[in-house]
Amino acid sequence: MMPFSLTNDHKELRKGILAFCRSELSEGAEERDRAGVFPRDLWNKCGEMGLQGMPVPEEKGGLGLDPLSCAVALEALGRGCPDGGLLMAISAHLLANVVPIWKHGSEAQHEKYLADLCSGRSICAVGMTEPSAGSDPYDMATKAVPDGDGWIITGRKTFISNATVADLALVYARTEEGKGYHGGVTAFLLEHPQFERGQAFDTMGLRTCSIGELVLDEVRVGPEAVVGRVGAGGPMFFESMNWERTLLVACHMGVMDRLLDKAVRYARTRTSGGVPIGKHQAVSHRIANMKVQLEAARLLTYKAATKLDQSHDVALDAAIAKLFVSESLVSCALDTIRTLGGYGYTAEYEVERALRDAVGGILYSGTSDLQRVLIARWLLGI
Ligand SMILES: Cc1cc2nc3c(=O)[nH]c(=O)nc-3n(C[C@H](O)[C@H](O)[C@H](O)COP(=O)(O)OP(=O)(O)OC[C@H]3O[C@@H](n4cnc5c(N)ncnc54)[C@H](O)[C@@H]3O)c2cc1C
Incomplete structure (x- = not known):
């Protein structure tokens, strides 16, 4: 037996997204690609459809879809939307930001941020990769040093999707020297302009997704910025x-x-x-x-x-x-x-x-x- 089966609901979901792509997302991708422009208007339309918050429970602002339904929906989006950069912008926002904030964020963070993230009113970028730490990201140089009840964060993140259009950044920083994956790294949720939007790169593809840098110049944050537990990043x-x-x-x-x-x-x-x-x-x-x-x-x-x-x-x-x-x-x-x-x-x-x-x-x-x-x-x- 197959480990899954697609239901009529999945098929309806697919049909609905394909129709949405045909009517709203099919035009202009070539020109945008050439100009390297992020289509905020199309992003907003996807937000109205709830695409940026698909797996998040409805009471928190999402669509409450299970992961297989999310896969069906994203496949339909990939089939119908010819703008690869927009697909990247949505996927990175949803999967590397909205999901961990939903799963590990505090009630206060959910109340403050989650509905806007799910509707696309806010855009989030995940800051893990650094100029000298990509495939081995836990070897990061970005540090968060305790300061009273909060932290001071300093570092630079690179190749970050949505970097130059982000309202929020989920930034991973080292909080304990000598430790990496196990206990050494903490996630912080920062609001622009706590982080600086650095340069955007001129990339080979995905040109409508802004891929750039996040700069953290002695950013002072309170304990409420920590997502999940300290050391559990x-x-x-x-x-x-x-x-x-x-x-x-x-x-x-x-x-x-x-x-x-x-x-x-x-x-x-x-x-x-x-x-x-x-x-x-x-x-x-x-x-x-x-x-x-x-x-x-x-x-x-x-x-x-x-x-x-x-x-x-x-x-x-x-x-x-x-x-x-x-x-x-x-x-x-x-x-x-x-x-x-x-x-x-x-x-x-x-x-x-x-x-x-x-x-x-x-x-x-x-x-x-x-x-x-x-x-x-x-x-x-x-
Ligand atoms: C379009 C795009 C979007 C991105 N978006 C984000 C984002 O939103 N947030 C974010 O934090 N990062 C993002 N990144 C960064 C991405 O995660 C890194 O580029 C990737 O992890 C590789 O790191 P690197 O570029 O430093 O390459 P390196 O780690 O320097 O690797 C260079 C080469 O060495 C190989 N290599 C390195 N280590 C090993 C090993 N242990 N075993 C075998 N081979 C190895 C690699 O496979 C590669 O071929 C994005 C990158 C791109 C291209």
Whole structure:
């Protein structure tokens, strides 16, 4: 028996999001990509749909969806929304910020922030990566030093999604020297202008998501800024990465589905040697491989999603899903370009952008190498 099954509710959810994407999100992605502009208006529309707070209980401002329903919704969003940067902005906000604040924040933090985060009125950025600490983030230089009943935080975070548009930042800082993941790191929720929005980077893809720096220059915060327990930031971040690794790639599946459609349609109509190119085995087998990758991606992602919140083993499933789906998206985008030939290389066909956006996926939430490290560690126990 399958470890999950999609219900009529899931199908309705998918249909509703696809219709929303068609009517509200389908225009202008190419121009925005060129200009590198974050579409705040579209972000707001997604907020009105509740997309930025999907798993949060309704009484706290969310939609109260279980993780599998979130995967279905994000897959539909990836299928229907051609703006990869917007998908990234929403996913990072939701999975690495809203989820940990909902799960570990105090009642006071929930009351003050959660409804606005779920509706998109506030944008949050997660600050973990630093200029000299990415794959090994617990080797961070950012420090929070006790000061009376609060803390003074100093450091610099880099490659941060939503950095230059964030109202809030969930920043991880070292609170005990000599300790890392276990007991050494604490999460703080800061309000702009407590953190400075540093420079934004000119990136290869995901250009409508602002990816930049957060600067913390001796920021004084009270004890109420701590999210979860002092010293418990390591496991909290890891849990949020399980959500991100599992559900961000649900968006990727939607993009793969869209690319597959594009490749199939083109292979049916473009002719070469007097026949549709899809008649050539080299082309049809490439398309068959894309379909296999998409279906395997669905199985892995839905399986991991059903385990979120239920099992500690989800870390392994999340790493496997993240590794497979993000790498598959890159290869599907490249195979779509191969299928479309020269047209695929032009901006008009929207595949070159999909490829540029896809490359980010093999880096953020831990690189593909890091997912292999996690999987191997789980298997070998050394
Ligand atoms: C589009 C995008 C959005 C991002 N958004 C955020 C965000 O919102 N918040 C945030 O905190 N960070 C964010 N990041 C940062 C991202 O998490 C890091 O880039 C990533 O973890 C890799 O760190 P690094 O860039 O420092 O590379 P490094 O850690 O320096 O890695 C360089 C290379 O060495 C390899 N490597 C390093 N260590 C090992 C190891 N132990 N075993 C095997 N190989 C290894 C890596 O796989 C890579 O190939 C984002 C990055 C991108 C590209």
